[in-house]
Amino acid sequence: MIADDGNGSAGRCLVDGHAVGKLLHTDMPLSFWGGVDSFTGQVIDRHHPLSGRSLVGSVLALPSGRGSCSGSGVMLELLLNGNGPAALVLERPDDILTLGVVVAEEMFERSIPVVVVGPEQFRSLARAAWVEVSGSVVRRLSRPEQADGAAAPGSVPKEPPPGVQLTEADRALLAGAGGRARQAAMRIILRMAGFHQARRLIDVRQAHIDGCLYTGPAGLRFARLLCDWGGRVRIPTTLNAISVDRRNWRRQGVDAAVGEPAGALADAYVEMGAQPTFTCAPYLLDGAPGRGDDIGWSESNAVVYANSVLGARTMKYPDYLDICVALTGRAPLSGCHVEGNRRATLRITVPSCPEADDSFYPLLGYHVGAVAADRIPAIAGLEQAGPGADDLKAFGAAFATTSSAPMFHIAGITPEATTLEAVLEDGAESHEVSLADLAAHWTALNTALHTASGTDSDSTAGLRIDLVSLGNPHFSYAEFKRLAALSRGRAKDPDVQVVITCGRATLEAAAVDGIVAELERFGARIVTDVCWCTIGEPLFPVTARVVMTNSAKYAHYGPGLSGRPVRFGSLADCVAAACSGRAAGQPPGWLGVAASGSAG
Known part of the structure; x- marks a missing residue:
């Protein structure tokens, strides 16, 4: 009380x-x-x-x-x-x-x-x-x-939490046998194990680091301390997207006050033995984990995809706990590492919508995440739709934006949900999704339609678009192919910029097959190492007033991060806007009636 x-x-x-x-x-x-x-x-x-x-x-x-x-x-x-x-x-x-x-x-x-x-x-x-x-x-x-007055400050726990069983190797790391960095990492891991009331620690086979993202000098101080203390990762470790294009930020005109510390932070993690993959979609890399693999991943969309689509097992590791896991190879036996914690406590029923375009999945993920909050949902109704890997990527990123849950299940689609009953707890709450629900989120995400910057529109010409943002999460090879097909034989409006973010490995594959050259002829710009949640000016065009994106995640975060309103739509809508310089002010046809009702 x-x-x-x-x-x-x-x-x-x-x-x-x-x-x-x-x-x-x-x-x-x-x-x-x-x-x-x-x-x-x-x-x-x-x-x-x-x-x-x-x-x-x-x-x-x-x-x-x-x-x-x-x-x-x-x-x-x-x-x-x-x-x-x-x-x-x-x-x-x-x-x-x-x-x-x-x-x-x-x-x-x-x-x-x-x-x-x-x-x-x-x-x-x-x-x-x-x-x-x-x-x-x-x-x-x-x-x-x-108030009772100033109290004594809190004290840092000196002993491992009671109830956590440690191996001799764990105790050695805690005593400093592996060096000061691993000792500090083990202390932090054990405090989190205590929060989760974990009985013991487990080995994990790989890690993905999100803490390489530059949020300010404190994160750099943390990483440099670990480096100076001799920190080296013990398991294969990949790095998330960072705050600058590591190889090109100077040519892109990024201020050294941002570029240098952001680059130094990335370098610190590479110095500790992490691979310079710089992607927020590590599930697209060779060596991605498989079903049942215990891993230590950070980055919200990556965690959700790993647990839900790959069937791997990871907690939603916070930044800085990720590198602690990588330094020690150990993690608390808790969260989604435990079989019983992966079951769904919420049943979501989705209406059939055969006419929907690819904006359906990010809108659905955004809504399901908001309804689920911290609960794992099991979704019924998509069995015949058969969402593909990119649909699930878009769904998961949007879900992870509005939810704190580490995974979802989709009956007949994700590996553990062979049937709904296979993953659903008895007595689970039920929720039915309506088109009106999705329409309300479409309206909320389209901030450009109800802000001062969105006034340059009319019912005939539509809303003026200055920038098309693609690749949040990072573009896959399949998305590159689809974008190339949509833009083939068309001309981009010279006043609209199209910027795509992706991982280095994906860019290399697309370049070999000529897709990069084709998109560059269209006028698109492709950037690695960063993603849209880390891009600032001048890589984000200073003159851009209104942004168009197919990412519900960026449509949510973009207005706060960039100060610009956003127009959300399908990938085809984004290409059309790039060519015409405008986007319709109305919802897509499959959602139109419901969206008009929600707006009213």
Whole structure:
């Protein structure tokens, strides 16, 4: 419970400490990456009720995080630059935000209290003006003078959490036998094992690092410390997309104040033995894991794809826990590593929509993620539709944007869902998706249709488009082929820029087959190492006012990250906009009636 005045009452303390601050309360989960400015602490997610508010010095109460694994990196930056919240009160545990606090505490002696209070107490907290957090105790205050006063700061745990069985090799790493970097990594892993009440650690066969994304100087300090302490990965490790095109950022005109530290961060992870793959779609690489493989992947869309489509087993590892797993080769036996934790507790029924274009799957993923929140869903109704790998990629990226769940099942499509009953828990809640649901999300994602920048439109000519954004997540070889077919024999409007992001390996394959040359003749620009959630000016054209994309993920994050409104549509819509310089202001035909109703 949460008490007014008195002695307060206890929740579950995830990170110890004491704080008093004005309450900033929301009922909607928030992704710190793409949702909070890592330098100022302002909420930049334009779809969130806290948009424009500052977290600085507040007691932030939210149900949980969601979306990107990089939220831990943003949290670390905020705590080290002094623009973070004073405390974090959660309705349910959240690995990503908590891990950012743990790293700040373990590596930099900076911390804030983190406490979980449960649904009833979380709702009652909304009535408070000020809040005091002391360890596991949360008190509502009318004014700050009612606080008990400064309490002793929280203490960093010195011993492994009780109940976690360690091997002799684990104990040796914890004692420093593998060097200081692996010792620090093992301490952080064990704290997360304690949060999950894991009984033991397991071996993992590969890792994918999302912490190589530059969120500010704190992330670089963290990586350099591990390098200076002799950190070297023990398992095959790939790197996510970074904040600059590592080989070309100077030619692209990127400011050295951004390019140099972003490049130095990437170099630090390569120095620790990670492969410079620089892709947010590691499932497209040779050596991708298979069904039943225990892995340690970060990057939200990659985690969801690995668990759901490949049948591999990974938690949604936060940034910085990913490199800890790579340095030790060990991970907590918890989350989706455990068979029973992979079952669905929500049944989603999808209507038949044979006329839908490829915008259907990102819209559906966006809606299912919002409904699921932290629950794993099992989806029925797509058996005959037979979504392909790129459809599942688009669905999963959108799902991971609005959900904190690490996976989904689709009956008859994903490997574990041979039948719905094979993955669904008894008594699971049911939800039916309607076209009106998808239409509401289409309207919400098309911010260019209801902002000042979207006024350059009329019912005949449509909305003026300046930039077409493709490759979030990174383009696959099959997507390159499809884009080439759609653009073949057509001329791009010279005033519209088309920029595609992809991994280096995919670019090489597309170049060998002549696809890259064909798209460049069309006028497209192809960039590696970065993805759209990391692109800033000038690679993002300074003069572009309105962006068109086929990614629901970027349609969600783009307005906050770039400051530009977005028009969302299918890949064919994007090509049409590139050629005409305009996009229709109306929804696609398969969604039109429902969308018109939702807009009204």
